[in-house]
Amino acid sequence: MTLEKARLLSLDGDEYNIxxxxxxxxxxxxxxxxxxxxxxxxxxxxxxxxxxxxPEPCVLNLSxxxxxxxxxxxxxAAELENYIKQLTKAVQFIQGGGGGxxxxxxxxxxxxxxxxxxxxxxxxxxxxxxxxxCYLRCFIESFRYQLTMFLPSGKPVRATAALVLKEADETxxxxxxxxxxxxxRFADTRESRSRR
Numbered sequence: 001m002t003l004e005k006a007r008l009l010s011l012d013g014d015e016y017n018i019x020x021x022x023x024x025x026x027x028x029x030x031x032x033x034x035x036x037x038x039x040x041x042x043x044x045x046x047x048x049x050x051x052x053x054x055p056e057p058c059v060l061n062l063s064x065x066x067x068x069x070x071x072x073x074x075x076x077a078a079e080l081e082n083y084i085k086q087l088t089k090a091v092q093f094i095q096g097g098g099g100g101x102x103x104x105x106x107x108x109x110x111x112x113x114x115x116x117x118x119x120x121x122x123x124x125x126x127x128x129x130x131x132x133x134c135y136l137r138c139f140i141e142s143f144r145y146q147l148t149m150f151l152p153s154g155k156p157v158r159a160t161a162a163l164v165l166k167e168a169d170e171t172x173x174x175x176x177x178x179x180x181x182x183x184x185r186f187a188d189t190r191e192s193r194s195r196r
Contacts, residue, residue: 004131008140012094016124018086021067027135028061057167060128060136065161070149077155087161090140093121125168138165 006023010016036051043049067083069076128136142164149158 006128006130008090008126009129011125011127016086016090016094016126018090018126020065021083022065023130024062024065026063028063029058030061031058032056057169058136059141059167060138060165062163062165065163067159067161068149068157070157072157073151074153074155076157077151080156080159084145084159084161087140087143087145087163090124090126091143092123094124122172125172126165128165136165137168137170139168140164141166 003023006020008016008018010018033055034053036053038049038051067080069080072079123139126138126140127134128138140163143161145159145161147156147159150156
């Protein structure tokens with residue numbers, strides 16, 4: 001059986017694609033409902049009235065993503081730097097990224113063109129894919145990493161990263177890329193996973 005690598009397939013071009021060196025050990029999904037709070041609103045029994053605003057986008061947390069290039073020595077240090085640069089690029093606004101940004105903006109929105117005030121600015125949009133499963137159409141809301149091993153020269157050769165992926169709705173326009181033909185998006189949904 002072939003080992004399938006988890007990856008973030010960008011809708012905005014191959015230069016944003018991210019393939020994980022080691023697969024995640026856990027996919028942590030969450031979703032919540034936003035409430036409109038009115039402290040003075042009470043029903044006839046004196047209980048607070050609940051007013052539902054809207055469902056929040058689905059969030060997928062990926063923690064302890066490992067990158068280890070120790071055995072490659074000095075060459076590995078350059079490879080690790082490229083992995084980190086690719087993840088950093090994913091939390092910056094892209095050149096000419098349109099789409100209205102209705103799903104919110106990246107919490108790490110520094111760099112790139114435009115800025116928070118430009119409605120056409122947005123981070124790259126991805127499909128999080130692992131094997132034949134497409135779990136989420138998303139953007140990377142936040143990214144952090146730790147460098148955990150170094151060569152005698154001080155160059156890092158091992159890192160641990162954590163990503164927060166937030167669902168991006170289909171009204172956010174992106175490039176012409178669609179789901180790869182071998183990915184079954186409809187058989188594997190959040191609802192079907194919750195029934196397992």
